[in-house]
Amino acid sequence: MTTTQQRNYALAPLRSVLDNGARVIAKHSGATPAVTIHAAFEAGTVFDPPSQHGVSHFVSRTIDRGTTAHSAEEIADGLENRGISLAITVNRHALSLVCTCLVEDLGSTLATLADTGMHPAFPDPEVETRRGEIVTMIRQDEDNPAAMASEGLLALLYGDAHPYGRRPRGSVEGVERIARSSLQAFHAARFRPGALSLVMVGDVDAERAIEFGSRAFASWQAPPPGPALFPPVPAAHERRLRVIPMMNKAQADIAYGFTTIVRSDTAFYAYWLMNNIFGQYSIGGRLGDSIRELQGMAYYVFSALDANVVPGPLLIRA
Numbered sequence: 445m446t447t448t449q450q451r452n453y454a455l456a457p458l459r460s461v462l463d464n465g466a467r468v469i470a471k472h473s474g475a476t477p478a479v480t481i482h483a484a485f486e487a488g489t490v491f492d493p494p495s496q497h498g499v500s501h502f503v504s505r506t507i508d509r510g511t512t513a514h515s516a517e518e519i520a521d522g523l524e525n526r527g528i529s530l531a532i533t534v535n536r537h538a539l540s541l542v543c544t545c546l547v548e549d550l551g552s553t554l555a556t557l558a559d560t561g562m563h564p565a566f567p568d569p570e571v572e573t574r575r576g577e578i579v580t581m582i583r584q585d586e587d588n589p590a591a592m593a594s595e596g597l598l599a600l601l602y603g604d605a606h607p608y609g610r611r612p613r614g615s616v617e618g619v620e621r622i623a624r625s626s627l628q629a630f631h632a633a634r635f636r637p638g639a640l641s642l643v644m645v646g647d648v649d650a651e652r653a654i655e656f657g658s659r660a661f662a663s664w665q666a667p668p669p670g671p672a673l674f675p676p677v678p679a680a681h682e683r684r685l686r687v688i689p690m691m692n693k694a695q696a697d698i699a700y701g702f703t704t705i706v707r708s709d710t711a712f713y714a715y716w717l718m719n720n721i722f723g724q725y726s727i728g729g730r731l732g733d734s735i736r737e738l739q740g741m742a743y744y745v746f747s748a749l750d751a752n753v754v755p756g757p758l759l760i761r762a
Contacts, residue, residue: 458650465638465668466661470653471645479646479653480544483557487634488537490607490672498578498614499630502622504534505578507631508541509570511563516570522556530557536608537672537752547648554660561635562664566627578619585613589697592688594761597699600686601757603678608754637661638668677703677755695743701759707751715749719758723747735762 457471489500508530510516523530526549531542541561545553585591595611602609613619640661644653680703705715723731726746735745742762750756 457645458654460654460658462637462658462662464662464664464666465636466640466642466657466664468654468657468661469641469643470648470650470657472648472650473645474647477547477647478544479547479550479644479648480542481550481553481557482540482542482643483561484538484540484641484643485561485635486537486639486669486672487539487630488535489610489612490536490674491630491634492607492610492614493626493630496614496618496622496626497610498612498619499622499626500539500634501534501613502574502578502619503564503627503630504532504539505574506566506571506627507539507564508532508560509574510565510567511559512565513559513563516567519556519560523553526553528553530560534612536612544646547646550644550646550648550653551656551659554656558660558664561640564631566624566631568624571624571627575619575622578613579616582611582613582616582619585611587690589690589693589695590761592690593697593699594759596686596688597701597759598757600684601678601680601701601703605675606677606754607674608677608757634669636666636669637664638666672753674754698742698762699759700761701757703755704749704758705751705755706753707756709751712751715751715758719747719749723760724749731760731762 457469460468460470462468487500487503489498492499508516508519510519514522523543526545528543528545528549533540533542541557543553543557585595599609604610614622642657642661644657646653705711709715721729723729723746726732726744727736729747731745731747735741736743745760745762748759748761750759
């Protein structure tokens, strides 16, 4: 299968776009005899159906619990026997499968990741087990002032109609209504070769890594997923305040913020530098110097800028 390859000489990775649309990137780094693999799908929480918040997060908790060809135990044993720990993460825009393997195990590990990403079974017993775990996580968040402050701020900035304003794990009631068919439907809609970015960095020749990636994913055929459509970010015309009472808490958490810019904005690096000076590294910035060191008003304080494909938030947390 033919691919289009392009080398970026600044970082020296090799980039290949397979005929099915999957993007494969590889870079040689000989620091250790291992390869780190990061397979990211455009299947983050912003793609949750409007009536089913939390589906993407639910998929991230169940996608490795067996495929149509292998049980969860077989997958786990196969990875463990090669000394591999698979991490699955999800954020607003991407659901990722990440692991590190020895160079000689690259081909077999990619085959396992491909099977996991393309053919998850979502078996009923595993779905119910993970549902209970997610409900527990949501209830823990609801008892955590820091989590409630951050989620409350985003809801205030973006509103219920925008995916940035929704709770990424959904609600207890919503999660209890998510059926196995909902997980299958989300997977079928969002897990497509055109939504995959596969990155490999390690002690392997970049061309060889691209070949392994092509061997694992080139046979996957499906049309690209639909584009992400976001409503406009609501404009703020006044300062707003939301107080969330929480009983039996020894301290209060504060979240303060604004909507800012998209990542492609020409002012991005000026914003990035401002955030770095302001408080990206907590007590190393001006926020930490003033609020913690000089005034002793908070145990911690930091800022975070999340410019993305929509105007992301600048958050200040204390």
